[in-house]
Amino acid sequence: MALQQVSCNKIFGGYQKVFSHPSKELACDMKFAIYLPPESETRKVPVLYWLSGLTCTEENFVIKAGAQRYAAEHNICIVCPDTSPRNVNLPGEDDSYDFGSGAGFYLNATQEPWKKHYNMYNYVTKELIALISENFPVVPGKQSICGHSMGGHGALICALKNPGLYSSVSAFAPISNPINAPWGQKAFQGYLGSAESGQWKEWDATELAAVYNGVPMELLIDQGTEDNFYKQKQLLPENLVAAAAKNDRLKCVLQMREGYDHSYFYIASFIGEHIGYHAKFLNA
Amino acid sequence: MALQQVSCNKIFGGYQKVFSHPSKELACDMKFAIYLPPESETRKVPVLYWLSGLTCTEENFVIKAGAQRYAAEHNICIVCPDTSPRNVNLPGEDDSYDFGSGAGFYLNATQEPWKKHYNMYNYVTKELIALISENFPVVPGKQSICGHSMGGHGALICALKNPGLYSSVSAFAPISNPINAPWGQKAFQGYLGSAESGQWKEWDATELAAVYNGVPMELLIDQGTEDNFYKQKQLLPENLVAAAAKNDRLKCVLQMREGYDHSYFYIASFIGEHIGYHAKFLNA
Secondary structure (H helix, E strand, O other): OOOEEEEEEEEOOEEEEEEEEEEOOOOEEEEEEEEEOHHHHOOOEEEEEEEOOOOOOOOHHHHHOOOHHHHHHHOOEEEEEOOOOOOOOOOOOOOOOOOEOOEOOOOEOOOOOHHHOOEHHHHHHHHHHHHHHHHOOEEEEEEEEEEEOHHHHHHHHHHHOOOOOOOOEEEEOOOOOHHHOHHHHHHHHHHHOOHHHOOHHHHOHHHHHHHOOOOOEEEEEEEEOOOHHHHOOOOOHHHHHHHHHOOOOEEEEEEEEOOOOOOHHHHHHHHHHHHHHHHHHHOO | OOOEEEEEEEEOOEEEEEEEEEEOOOOEEEEEEEEEOHHHHOOOEEEEEEEOOOOOOOOHHHHHOOOHHHHHHHOOEEEEEOOOOOOOOOOOOOOOOOOEOOEOOOOEOOOOOHHHOOEHHHHHHHHHHHHHHHHOOEEEEEEEEEEEOHHHHHHHHHHHOOOOOOOOEEEEOOOOOHHHOHHHHHHHHHHHOOHHHOOHHHHOHHHHHHHOOOOOEEEEEEEEOOOHHHHOOOOOHHHHHHHHHOOOOEEEEEEEEOOOOOOHHHHHHHHHHHHHHHHHHHOO
């Protein structure tokens, strides 16, 4: 797992870096961004994984969210993977903004031709965690996860499918019930086959919340009221809230933000609160 | 001067908007970004003008600097113009990153074919200030100016050529002595003609600092030590410091930042300090 540094910039006393590496799970070269806060020069720090949304690369969050200030304050490392395998030469992989490259949906595909490469779930929950632990000054096993939109869906399913793996989980405008939303249905059909295959429920946060039986966990969901995708019922956070309400082991907090939309301007406004939230668990 | 709203996003309780309008000084349509802080809904607020560097549009600072948080805290409006006229169909206008479109250098051109459109100095110091005062809830005459690289040069010359117009001025990694640096020499040659024309000194911050005889003024200069353009002597802040040191009416503070480069990661790290600095003057 040879890492190659792509870039390095000092910001808020720490370093924002980008690396590329050959991924075994995805069978292609991948890039990820990592913010190393000031204290990581002298001690190991916990990690917050950030999963981005449709069309993003590892770069968007790093440039637009303003998260480094808060990561520096709380001395948390932030790791942002790309949102899909890249340049794997599958037919149609670059044809849609909501399927294929830039739209890996953080699951493991079971359908041809996607299943060889589109295993973002394994990449995020296993390969990347191992890679980061082995190569950077982080506390092994001390990690939380957060994401936006498709990446909010990713954060939720990674946490719900792995009780105890993450110290905390939060999501901005997540696709909370993809099997009942157009984006999710298109992606799941392509990566997992028809709904009748029975596989869809394994990758749907609302369905997973209904059957979750791990250690007690809180799900922090953030949602802007002026988010067009929320209005178009792509996100459906209320469905997740309802499912979690019936599960004693889950507490789902839905924080509505009056007037905010789906953009990084919205994320920038509240990423400080979320990092502060995760820091309480990670620095405990 | 009809304004058309291009976009509007809520961020940190205020609104980040982009407008387009026909510019008289530049004889073309222009866009600018404006951040309206929360209190601007109920009272008039002061304005900080931000001038961006080579290759930028009105968008870069808005997306990358994280300034809205601080503008919201201090209730300051931030206005970011584009960096040059656009789509004016001059031969070669898009050929270089450091001349023509994206590289207006905040001066008034005197040479053909540029002089019809390339009058960013008049645009920034006159037309834009009038436009903002007439159309937004700002305190007339209460404005400061700040910028980066070419835009740092712009901020300095706008302030030095107009004593009292701006309440304060600061610059990140400014091109401080363009007549002695490759970027400046190329631009001044193209827009102003040969050095022998005698016009260059009118647009050079170091030369202007030497002859400044207006109200006492402080110049706050910020510079990263790992900035490649600083190392390549494109920026030359020490020349400005030396010129200001000989002028009783000027106080030039050069703040060096160990390990920081020329990027927006650097700007993001210190824009909060700069906005706090300007706020002291603007909210006094």
